[in-house]
Amino acid sequence: MLKLTNENLLKSQCYIDGEWIDADNAETMDVLNPATGEVITSVPKMGQAETERAITAANAVQKNWAKRPAKERANILRNWFNLIMANQEDLAQIITAEMGKPLAESRGEVAYGASYIEWYAEEAKRVYGDTIPAPGDDKRIIVMKQPIGVIASITPWNFPNAMITRKIAPALAVGCATVMKPAEQTPLSALALCVLAEEAGLPKGLVNCVVGDPVAIGGEMTSNDIIRKLTFTGSTEVGRLLMRQSAQHIKKLGLELGGNAPFIVFDDADIDAAVEGAMISKYRNSGQTCVCANRIYVQEGVYDQFAEKLAAKVADLKIGNGAEDDVVQGPLIDDKAVAKVEAHLTDAVSKGAEIVCGGQRHELGRTFFEPTIVKNVTKEMKVAREETFGPIAPLFRFKDDADVIAQANDTEYGLASYFYAKDMSRVFRVAEELEYGMVGVNTGILSNEVAPFGGIKQSGLGREGSKFGLDDYLEIKYVLLSEI
Numbered sequence: 001m002l003k004l005t006n007e008n009l010l011k012s013q014c015y016i017d018g019e020w021i022d023a024d025n026a027e028t029m030d031v032l033n034p035a036t037g038e039v040i041t042s043v044p045k046m047g048q049a050e051t052e053r054a055i056t057a058a059n060a061v062q063k064n065w066a067k068r069p070a071k072e073r074a075n076i077l078r079n080w081f082n083l084i085m086a087n088q089e090d091l092a093q094i095i096t097a098e099m100g101k102p103l104a105e106s107r108g109e110v111a112y113g114a115s116y117i118e119w120y121a122e123e124a125k126r127v128y129g130d131t132i133p134a135p136g137d138d139k140r141i142i143v144m145k146q147p148i149g150v151i152a153s154i155t156p157w158n159f160p161n162a163m164i165t166r167k168i169a170p171a172l173a174v175g176c177a178t179v180m181k182p183a184e185q186t187p188l189s190a191l192a193l194c195v196l197a198e199e200a201g202l203p204k205g206l207v208n209c210v211v212g213d214p215v216a217i218g219g220e221m222t223s224n225d226i227i228r229k230l231t232f233t234g235s236t237e238v239g240r241l242l243m244r245q246s247a248q249h250i251k252k253l254g255l256e257l258g259g260n261a262p263f264i265v266f267d268d269a270d271i272d273a274a275v276e277g278a279m280i281s282k283y284r285n286s287g288q289t290c291v292c293a294n295r296i297y298v299q300e301g302v303y304d305q306f307a308e309k310l311a312a313k314v315a316d317l318k319i320g321n322g323a324e325d326d327v328v329q330g331p332l333i334d335d336k337a338v339a340k341v342e343a344h345l346t347d348a349v350s351k352g353a354e355i356v357c358g359g360q361r362h363e364l365g366r367t368f369f370e371p372t373i374v375k376n377v378t379k380e381m382k383v384a385r386e387e388t389f390g391p392i393a394p395l396f397r398f399k400d401d402a403d404v405i406a407q408a409n410d411t412e413y414g415l416a417s418y419f420y421a422k423d424m425s426r427v428f429r430v431a432e433e434l435e436y437g438m439v440g441v442n443t444g445i446l447s448n449e450v451a452p453f454g455g456i457k458q459s460g461l462g463r464e465g466s467k468f469g470l471d472d473y474l475e476i477k478y479v480l481l482s483e484i
């Protein structure tokens with residue numbers, strides 16, 4: 001049972017135009033705890049009409065929000081950051097209850113998500129323009145940056161708090177208004193963020209949260225002309241669909257999509273460090289992150305040593321309900337996720353791979369799955385081409401640098417990549433040759449608010465975080481002054 005200190009954070013209604021309301025037809029949908037199957041609460045099942053009202057409400061207040069001095073916007077965002085951190089434990093309990101990740105990871109997610117609000121509260125005051133030498137002494141050129149306007153966001157279940165703040169913090173900082181749709185499996189974190197947004201002083205109507213039928217809500221977001229940008233985090237398949245739907249109105253898009261991260265261990269790597277890096281990169285959130293190592297390439301001279309050390313670490317992982325102390329591996333989000341993991345394993349073994357440890361559903365039942373290592377994996381297997389999104393570490397052998405770079409780049413994805421090596425010329429060459437938006441060198445985790453997070457190829461468009469993430473919510477306006 002979810003017990004909160006601040007019980008006002010657990011909401012069973014959606015937040016539109018500063019009001020907490022039910023669906024027009026009073027329909028609801030349950031929010032389940034994946035570890036126990038218990039119903040945490042129910043939330044409205046909204047659709048097109050409620051989404052349209054939310055967009056209209058956002059539009060009514062956006063321009064006044066943009067006109068407020070940047071320092072005022074910054075101070076209100078800072079208030080929000082402070083309130084989130086003051087309620088970190090409750091927000092973490094909500095994440096673990098609705099998504100299943102271990103409490104320690106949930107606490108980390110709350111701090112990570114809040115760091116984007118803190119960062120963009122500061123950046124709000126640094127939206128600079130340009131003056132350009134004009135083609136005539138009677139002319140002056142000014143370039144100014146203005147907020148895009150009303151933006152819509154659609155986010156996934158695996159980081160139900162941070163994927164929202166990573167989007168709306170820069171948007172609010174520059175003067176946009178927003179309508180968000182969290183994943184139907186994990187809406188409670190989004191609703192709790194709205195409670196604290198209101199308390200922080202964000203004006204009614206500026207932040208709206210609609211929960212319900214994704215197709216109906218997304219359909220309104222991609223067709224309503226008031227929405228000037230859709231920012232989506234989720235699968236490449238849905239991102240492609242939303243891109244197609246948005247094309248009709250030439251909406252700006254931010255797409256944070258699927259990954260297929262290579263994790264490369266060269267023979268000059270610190271093997272113990274590489275094992276530590278592989279553990280966090282592979283098994284964080286039970287392997288349910290877009291930047292998880294999806295393919296682990298180990299140079300043939302250190303392959304057996306790495307496999308043995310990794311298996312010893314995996315054996316120490318404690319599986320269970322994320323709300324229990326010391327648990328480091330929670331359940332997968334649903335049966336569909338388990339089915340995909342099992343399909344990848346069955347395919348790999350049928351094509352010659354060998355299970356080193358794990359390989360089956362955990363004795364706890366439900367959607368708990370044993371952390372797994374598979375060796376002698378080859379590029380003919382599904383794990384080489386598809387995002388597993390589960391706790392499987394597939395180990396590939398490689399001969400030399402050229403061989404592994406060719407294998408690593410042989411995918412339509414381009415989000416995160418990692419490698420462990422010491423030789424500096426190898427480090428620079430490999431980092432430059434990997435076709436990914438992000439490269440972690442001698443580390444298994446690379447996400448933070450000061451760096452531009454995002455991918456290339458079919459892993460997405462745009463960046464979130466860093467000074468680069470601000471531009472995604474700004475339009476450039478060129479003003480030519482004549483007869484001066």
Ligand SMILES: NC(=O)c1ccc[n+]([C@@H]2O[C@H](COP(=O)([O-])OP(=O)(O)OC[C@H]3O[C@@H](n4cnc5c(N)ncnc54)[C@H](O)[C@@H]3O)[C@@H](O)[C@H]2O)c1
Nearest residue numbers: 155156157182183214215218234235238256257258259290
């Ligand atoms: N690049 C990143 O930053 C990042 C971060 C987290 C997750 N992901 C990716 O997300 C995927 C897992 O998350 P998921 O299962 O929630 O993805 P998903 O694409 O199934 O769902 C993501 C969101 O899209 C909504 N959605 C689904 N169909 C829709 C439709 N037809 N119209 C409008 N909205 C729709 C869902 O309700 C949810 O809110 C993985 O591929 C993972 O790599 C990427």
Ligand SMILES: O=C[C@H](O)CS(=O)(=O)O
Nearest residue numbers: 158159288289290291447
């Ligand atoms: O799953 C996607 C998230 O972006 C992972 S991270 O927490 O940002 O690394």
